[in-house]
Amino acid sequence: MLNELFEIYYRNIYGGRWEGLRKSLLEERPAYPFTSGLKEPYYLNYASVLAALSLRLPPSGGEILDACAAPGGKTLVIASALPKGVRLMANELSGERRRRLSLVLDGRLPAEKRAQVTVSGFDAAALGGRVRERNRFDAVLLDTPCSNEEHVLKDPAALAAWTPARPRFLAKRQWALLSSAFLLLAPGGSLVYATCALSPEENDGAAERLFSKYGKEVIADNPDFSEGEQTRYGKILLPDRGGAGPMYVARFRKSP
Numbered sequence: 001m002l003n004e005l006f007e008i009y010y011r012n013i014y015g016g017r018w019e020g021l022r023k024s025l026l027e028e029r030p031a032y033p034f035t036s037g038l039k040e041p042y043y044l045n046y047a048s049v050l051a052a053l054s055l056r057l058p059p060s061g062g063e064i065l066d067a068c069a070a071p072g073g074k075t076l077v078i079a080s081a082l083p084k085g086v087r088l089m090a091n092e093l094s095g096e097r098r099r100r101l102s103l104v105l106d107g108r109l110p111a112e113k114r115a116q117v118t119v120s121g122f123d124a125a126a127l128g129g130r131v132r133e134r135n136r137f138d139a140v141l142l143d144t145p146c147s148n149e150e151h152v153l154k155d156p157a158a159l160a161a162w163t164p165a166r167p168r169f170l171a172k173r174q175w176a177l178l179s180s181a182f183l184l185l186a187p188g189g190s191l192v193y194a195t196c197a198l199s200p201e202e203n204d205g206a207a208e209r210l211f212s213k214y215g216k217e218v219i220a221d222n223p224d225f226s227e228g229e230q231t232r233y234g235k236i237l238l239p240d241r242g243g244a245g246p247m248y249v250a251r252f253r254k255s256p
Helices: 004-026 046-053 073-080 095-108 149-154 156-161 165-184 204-217
Strands: 032-034 042-044 063-066 087-091 117-120 137-143 185-195 218-220 235-237 247-254
Touching: 004 149, 032 046, 032 073, 042 046, 042 073, 046 073, 046 137, 046 185, 046 247, 063 073, 073 087, 073 095, 073 137, 095 117, 137 165, 149 156, 165 185, 165 204, 185 204, 204 218, 204 247
Parallel strands: 063 087, 063 137, 087 117, 137 185
Antiparallel strands: 032 042, 185 247, 218 247, 235 247
């Protein structure tokens, strides 16, 4: 089944590469078994591991925010690397997804690591508007809801309903989340922005707005993993070249 609007939109972005990329998105690919520091493996896309490991953690003390944490894979990766005395807030707005997130954390984290993680349920796009919450977190991971074209291609109903308005609508929400995340970040702190979207509007487009709004407060801090392709503001991993992804990762620091 094809949605011609969908095909035109992504062919305009990826040109002759699109056919192979679409095919790779439809293929079943083995998940990566993340085991470090866990009671049992958690299976996820290897690109998600790289995104979570990109976050620069404070060496001791402080608080980290995983702003859109469900289903919990990236939370586990961060939690497994938490230094003593550092706390992680795993936030998820949806009550049902938050319940499943808690089950994932309870089932896989050893007791001492689980005690460092708190699950919360606020709207991460709104919290930055509260002045008392600004500059609170030493590091923020923002893995935003996105177009998830891989899911769309595998779901006939989602593919039939897709229009170019979808990435535009999601980009607005992503910007609200990213702007809020930057306000919540403490000076000198690390911010990772990640999506599983293919659209530059949802990826570098959001990063560009961050620089436009906050200027010299934003310091580019390119992800240091070797995989993926360089974009203007970050890196994108795509399954037609290397197997992992799709995953866009951009990293920033807030000026001290």
